[in-house]
Amino acid sequence: MLKPFIAANWKMNKTVGETEEFIQSFIPMIEGITDADILIAPPYTSLGAAFRLLQTTNIKLAGQNVHYEEKGAFTGEISPAMLLAEGCSDVIIGHSERRQYFSETDEIVNKKVKTARKNSLEVILCIGESLQEREGDKTFEVLDRQLTGSLKDMQMAGISIAYEPIWAIGTGKTATPGQANEAHAFIRGWLKKNKDGAERVRILYGGSVTPENIEILMAQPEVNGALVGGASLKPDSFAKIVKGSI
Numbered sequence: 001m002l003k004p005f006i007a008a009n010w011k012m013n014k015t016v017g018e019t020e021e022f023i024q025s026f027i028p029m030i031e032g033i034t035d036a037d038i039l040i041a042p043p044y045t046s047l048g049a050a051f052r053l054l055q056t057t058n059i060k061l062a063g064q065n066v067h068y069e070e071k072g073a074f075t076g077e078i079s080p081a082m083l084l085a086e087g088c089s090d091v092i093i094g095h096s097e098r099r100q101y102f103s104e105t106d107e108i109v110n111k112k113v114k115t116a117r118k119n120s121l122e123v124i125l126c127i128g129e130s131l132q133e134r135e136g137d138k139t140f141e142v143l144d145r146q147l148t149g150s151l152k153d154m155q156m157a158g159i160s161i162a163y164e165p166i167w168a169i170g171t172g173k174t175a176t177p178g179q180a181n182e183a184h185a186f187i188r189g190w191l192k193k194n195k196d197g198a199e200r201v202r203i204l205y206g207g208s209v210t211p212e213n214i215e216i217l218m219a220q221p222e223v224n225g226a227l228v229g230g231a232s233l234k235p236d237s238f239a240k241i242v243k244g245s246i
Contacts, residue, residue: 005226007226014042040062044063044064047088050087065091110153128207129165169207185222226245
């Protein structure tokens with residue numbers, strides 16, 4: 001059985017002071033928990049402050065994005081070396097908001113995954129279909145395309161997959177446990193067919209995960225964790241999700 005992996009994606013929320021306040025409250029709430037891997041991805045400006053508070057804990061730190069070039073004239077972008085220097089061990093790549101609002105293609109995502117792994121950053125690769133694609137029975141077609149493109153020429157060591165149906169992100173709508181497990185099972189099958197070590201890859205569910213639905217989601221055989229958005233912004237809420245995953 002794979003160890004649960006619970007990750008918080010704060011998106012464009014929390015100043016440095018708010019990050020420090022959250023972490024100082026959160027750490028005692030999950031003290032002694034070793035049965036789940038925990039990760040927090042704050043905004044870039046808060047990474048240094050977060051690392052100073054997390055470095056004596058088992059909580060991992062992640063960037064929310066990374067550029068595929070290691071340095072250069074890319075105004076406003078963040079390199080792998082910069083994330084590592086701030087204490088990150090992981091990075092989120094290919095989130096639907098990056099794909100939708102910043103026009104990231106599977107090719108760009110693939111380049112980012114390659115650069116991140118080259119620099120020893122572990123990756124949470126996000127994939128998922130829109131409501132239109134779900135209603136058009138194209139979910140598996142979309143997942144196949146995103147997996148094929150995003151993981152081109154990649155081994156799976158150091159990579160987790162986050163299935164995030166776009167229609168469930170920040171909407172309050174959640175895929176039913178059956179829908180989530182069905183999509184995860186497809187992803188697992190794709191990995192077994194196309195990549196070595198598929199059985200060791202953790203597949204996380206993302207999309208309006210809450211303390212109220214984490215247990216039933218985690219009860220699904222192919223759900224190995226969660227990538228949590230809004231419900232991770234309050235320490236007590238995120239702590240309940242972590243505890244509910246075990």
